[in-house]
Amino acid sequence: xxxxxxxxxxxxxxxxxxxxxxxxxxxxxxxxxxxxxxxxxxxxxxxxxxxxxxxxxxxxxxxxxxxxxxxxxxxxxxxxxxxxxxxxxxxxxxxxxxxxxxxxxxxxxxxxxxx
Amino acid sequence: xxxxxxxxxxxxxxxxxxxxxxxxxxxxxxxxxxxxxxxxxxxxxxxxxxxxxxxxxxxxxxxxxxxxxxxxxxxxxxxxxxxxxxxxxxxxxxxxxxxxxxxxxxxxxxxx
Numbered sequence: 001x002x003x004x005x006x007x008x009x010x011x012x013x014x015x016x017x018x019x020x021x022x023x024x025x026x027x028x029x030x031x032x033x034x035x036x037x038x039x040x041x042x043x044x045x046x047x048x049x050x051x052x053x054x055x056x057x058x059x060x061x062x063x064x065x066x067x068x069x070x071x072x073x074x075x076x077x078x079x080x081x082x083x084x085x086x087x088x089x090x091x092x093x094x095x096x097x098x099x100x101x102x103x104x105x106x107x108x109x110x111x112x113x114x115x
Numbered sequence: 116x117x118x119x120x121x122x123x124x125x126x127x128x129x130x131x132x133x134x135x136x137x138x139x140x141x142x143x144x145x146x147x148x149x150x151x152x153x154x155x156x157x158x159x160x161x162x163x164x165x166x167x168x169x170x171x172x173x174x175x176x177x178x179x180x181x182x183x184x185x186x187x188x189x190x191x192x193x194x195x196x197x198x199x200x201x202x203x204x205x206x207x208x209x210x211x212x213x214x215x216x217x218x219x220x221x222x223x224x225x226x227x
Contacts, residue, residue, distance in 0.1 A: 009155070032214050043119075043205060043218040044158075051214055090157060094214065102173065103148070103207075103216060105157040 002027040002093045004106035012112045015083055021076040021109045023091030033074040034092040034103070035065055044090065050074065061085070086113045117141050121206050121219035128196040128226045136191040136222050138206030145211045147189040148173070149181065151202040152221075158205065164189055196226045 007022040025031060032051050036044040048059025055067040065076045074091060091106040122137045140147065148163040150173075160173030164183040178200060180192040189208075193200060203223050207216040 004157075006157075034215065036218075043220045044207075044216075045218070046215040049215055102160060102163060104160070104174075105150075107155060107157040 002031060002095050002104045004091050004093050004104055006089075006091055006106035006109050008109050009107065010110045010112065012114060013081055015113055015115050016080050018079050019077065019081050019085075019111065021089050021091075021111065023074045023076065023106060025072050025074065025091070025093045027072075027093060027095060029095045032094045033065075033067060034094070035059065035063070035074070035076050036090045036092060036105075037061075038088045038090065038108075040087070047076070047089070081111070081113045083113050083115060085111060087111060119206055119208055119217050119219035121204075121222050123222060124220070126222060126224050128193075128224065130196060130198060130226060132196050133192070133194050134196065136193075136204055136206075136224070138189045138191065138219060139187050140189075140206075140208040140217070141187065142208065142210070142217070143186060144208035144217075145186070146216075147183065147206065147208045148216070149179070149189070149191045150205045150207065151175065151200075152205060153202050161191065161204075193224075198226045200224065201226045 003026045005024045013019045034049045035047040038044050048057050050057045050067045058064045088108045092103050119140045149161040150158040152158050159175045162181040164170045206219045209216045
């Protein structure tokens with residue numbers, strides 16, 4: 001079984017500042033990892049995913065994440081945030097060869113970008 | 116290409132009533148899932164399906180039924196609604212070769 005812990009429930013940051021949203025996972029097998037974004041009153045949109053290969057993954061809207069197997073982490077970063085990045089961000093994990101691709105989510109991190 | 120379509124967008128039920136949340140996708144995806152989203156708890160998996168005729172339970176299946184008679188449709192049934200089922204429900208789908216799920220826009224359900 002897999003589990004995901006997002007270490008911060010809320011992250012306030014000023015516009016143009018860098019941000020890191022932290023995600024740790026637990027699994028007895030190798031995993032696929034994902035970050036999703038949810039804007040207010042909308043569904044979830046895939047930001048980026050790690051399946052294999054390079055541990056640094058680049059996604060949409062200037063976000064990137066680094067897979068660290070030894071620390072079982074998949075932190076999301078952006079060097080300079082905009083007001084429009086205000087949203088809730090979810091980290092998710094799926095076990096390799098997991099039938100049906102069951103996706104397990106963390107509790108979410110609310111990113112609030114202030115002018 | 117409509118993606119994943121959920122209906123209705125909003126619903127208010129009385130305790131004990133039944134209803135079906137509809138989910139349809141037009142991408143010929145094999146895998147479909149239902150999640151509920153509650154504040155501070157992220158998204159929790161209710162039921163999922165790996166293809167027509169095949170369904171299985173997720174993390175929080177109690178009080179919900181599903182069926183998958185076609186590839187396109189994956190309805191979620193509440194047999195006897197309870198206030199604890201007040202939530203936002205999301206349907207999602209993906210193909211066998213892609214690992215990113217596509218989500219619908221959600222159904223906001225209130226049980227009074």
